[in-house]
Amino acid sequence: MIKEIRSNANYYPESLCPKVAEKLAEKFNLSPNNFYIDNGEDGVITMLGLTFINPGDECIMAELTFPAYENIVGKMDGKSIVIPMTKDYRFDVDGMIRAITPKTKIVFLCNPNNPTGTIIYKDEFERLLAAVPENTLFVCDEAYYEFVDDPNYPQSLNYFNDHPNLIVMRTFSKIMGLASVRIGYAIAHKEIVQVMLKTREPFPVNRVAQAGAFAAMDDKEFCDKTFTVNAAGRKQLFEGLKQMGFEVYAGQANFIFANLGKPSMPVFEGLLKEGVRNHPCRFLKGSSKKG
Numbered sequence: 001m002i003k004e005i006r007s008n009a010n011y012y013p014e015s016l017c018p019k020v021a022e023k024l025a026e027k028f029n030l031s032p033n034n035f036y037i038d039n040g041e042d043g044v045i046t047m048l049g050l051t052f053i054n055p056g057d058e059c060i061m062a063e064l065t066f067p068a069y070e071n072i073v074g075k076m077d078g079k080s081i082v083i084p085m086t087k088d089y090r091f092d093v094d095g096m097i098r099a100i101t102p103k104t105k106i107v108f109l110c111n112p113n114n115p116t117g118t119i120i121y122k123d124e125f126e127r128l129l130a131a132v133p134e135n136t137l138f139v140c141d142e143a144y145y146e147f148v149d150d151p152n153y154p155q156s157l158n159y160f161n162d163h164p165n166l167i168v169m170r171t172f173s174k175i176m177g178l179a180s181v182r183i184g185y186a187i188a189h190k191e192i193v194q195v196m197l198k199t200r201e202p203f204p205v206n207r208v209a210q211a212g213a214f215a216a217m218d219d220k221e222f223c224d225k226t227f228t229v230n231a232a233g234r235k236q237l238f239e240g241l242k243q244m245g246f247e248v249y250a251g252q253a254n255f256i257f258a259n260l261g262k263p264s265m266p267v268f269e270g271l272l273k274e275g276v277r278n279h280p281c282r283f284l285k286g287s288s289k290k291g
């Protein structure tokens, strides 16, 4: 990354991130044409919306999930169909299936989910995937994929070849620690990638991000260490919070979701003073467990 900025800062970046796309293709045994790379997964989500959502289109998502989906649907004058969580803050897969109509343009699945950290299991994934019609996009946000160690987690890419409407999104921001440079991608069938490329701006991923992502894919040692340290930290937090009497949810990401049973803002501010950054989930819509 340092070399790239020193030598090439005066050149525009490669528009299609060819080195990153080729390396991803090798890693996943797919073609570079199966990768849509943008300015973080956030960029991918925005472009999905700009490319595919027309006014009035319905998009299904969970009540407590990554807010970017609802944001882009709103911006495109689409309609978010928000499915309440189950009592234990998991996705209501059958509720999502029941919500599918001929107007459904996208089903968003965040797995592991932000902010709950929970996953949907292989059998649930298969049920949902089978219920999504061919002309509806099934978008799986797997930003935290690399942190998962639950054997019941579905390997979505195993279903890729048989499902032209399946889009899997991943990022270099999380396990690879490159959040500031902004690079993420979608794995999709080439017809989808092509139409997204027509919609986007020409240079969404800067040179430093491309160099960093390219190098990061070889840095197995860093990823392995991050995985191990995170798994231990996640367990420690889970058990510690449980011992303190809080309602904690077994998650698979690089954070833990807990119901403290009291307003979260004072806890957020108190922990911040101690140098601990955390995220208050104040708005648990439709939940009796507010706070």
Ligand SMILES: Cc1ncc(COP(=O)(O)O)c(C=O)c1O
Residues within 6 Å of the ligand: 039, 040, 041, 042, 043, 066, 110, 113, 114, 141, 143, 170, 171, 172, 173, 179, 183, 184
């Ligand atoms: C579920 C989920 N998807 C996407 C993103 C965005 O990732 P990126 O940094 O690649 O834009 C995040 C970031 O927090 C996230 O939690």
